[in-house]
Amino acid sequence: MGRTLAQKVYEQHVVRRTAGEPDLLYIDLHLVHEVTSPQAFDGLRAAGRTVRRPDLTMATEDHNVPTLDILSPIADPISRAQVDALRRNAAEFGIRLAPMGDRDQGIVHVIGPQLGLTQPGMTIVCGDSHTSTHGAFGALAFGIGTSEVEHVLATQTLPQLPAKQMAVTVDGELPPGVSAKDVILAVIAQIGTGGGQGHVIEYRGSAIRALSMEARMTICNMSIEAGARAGLIAPDQTTFDFLAGRPHAPQGADWDAAVAHWSTLTTDEDAVFDHEVRIDAASLTPYVTWGTNPGQGLPIDAAVPDPATIADENERRAAESALAYMGLTAGTPLREIDVDTVFLGSCTNGRIEDLRVAAALLKGKHVDANTRMLVVPGSVQVKLQAEAEGLDQVFMDAGAEWRGAGCSMCLGMNPDQLKPGERSASTSNRNFQGRQGKGGRTHLVSPAVAAATALTGRLTAPADLPDATPIGV
Ligand SMILES: CC(C)[C@H](C(=O)O)[C@@H](O)C(=O)O
Ligand code: SF4
DSSP, X not given: OBOOHXXXXXXXXXXXXXTTSOEEEEOSEEEEETTTSHHHHHHHHHHTOOOSOGGGEEEEOOSSOOXXXXXXXXXXXXXXXXXXXXXXXXXXXXXXXXXXXXXXXXXXXXXHHHTTOOOXXXXXXXSSGGGGXXXXXXXXXXXXXXXXXXXXXXXXXXXXXXXXXXXXXXXXOOOTTOOXXXXXHHHHHHHOTTTTTTEEEEEESHHHHTSOHHHXXXXXXXXXXXXXXXXEOOXXXXXXXXXXXXXXXXXXXXXXXXXXXXXXXXXXXXBOOSEEEEEEGGGOOOEEXXXXXXTOEEETTSBOOOGGGOOSHHHHHHHHHHHHHHTOOTTOBGGGOBOSEEEEOHHHHOSHHHHHHHHHHHTTOOOOTTOEEEEOOSBHHHHHHHHHTTHHHHHHHTTOEEOOSSSGGGSSSSSOOOOTTOEEEESSSOOOTTTTSTTOEEEEOOHHHHHHHHHHSBOOOGGGSTTOOOOOO
């Protein structure tokens, strides 16, 4: 029987297999950030161990970093302690670190691909659930817990059990103004936040093949929000073109050999998936979430659902409590929901292409008077690229705030937070209660919807804007 891409990459990394025990997988790349690593390094120290492959390990500061005034000491004591601990640990164990102010600093899932560290066919782990992002390159990439971080630091291996296999096939052409973010919000709305549990999802089909690497990363990033262990996309010419010339990409004859190997990384015709989901790209519209989990999303044309019409009792209760927390009334058209904050950024949508889409909509216009917009590049490199293209000026002229790189308002671990009762349209990936600050209310949206919403102060699709010109992404 044929094998899926995920099964091939998995099998290529098994270094020990014994009946009745998990497999031991070799790990090609270990990414580290300040939140989930301090105890892992403490464990190494206590056991008198070293880091087995510092050359396959890379650390960055992202969750706790302020996006303003980055050269002053971090004010929050917990954040400061975590960042200081990472600096000490990286120095002591000989790990490369991109600290605040460094050209390579940024959100861990943005810098890996950007540096060419992330490559097809690799196993990639990080103490962070959105490690699935790297699956966009045809890597098997997943989040791990802190004790597993310690295991990988010490041995460069990880005990694993094979996952179940799911295919999400998106065929056809996305309508103008509908993007990768809408695709993945639609997938999660369809299969639910537990729909991918125990599975690795492979995204396939003509609509996926047509996506840029940035857009593929957006999709794989949110695999975890569907409950999946990982998500991946077979590498192709788009992947190779993205990687060519990046600092850590192979060069010369090594590049040719790598591309030859990467080209073999596809799912066999006769491979069998445990589950298959099909989506018609042409039927998709901009999606927004109305609730407090990423599966509670609907096309922007819809209205806030009435929990009374939901048959499943658990889902009905979840919808009731979501509406209470979100301060929403059943039947309200989604387009009539006012927001006070728009956040463009995160490892889901903080890459250069996301910024370009938003800037194209904001150019020559002004953010609504009662709305603030934060634009936070996912990395210093994204920031520099955007500035070279003049996007920073477009955002600032439109009245948006142009910030330094980091996780920022994606989660309340740094100064960028919503106040209780504030409501955001956010390009991030989680809308859990309190995610962007205690009492804050989050609507997940695409970069295009974020920009259109910033202009009107209420949830808006780009096509709703008076002078809407169709945009392709
Ligand atoms: C802080 C970290 C452990 C967490 C994660 O694992 O995803 C964070 O990145 C998030 O997005 O919630
Ligand atoms: S940007 Fe958000 S989702 Fe991504 S790693 Fe940071 S906190 Fe997690």
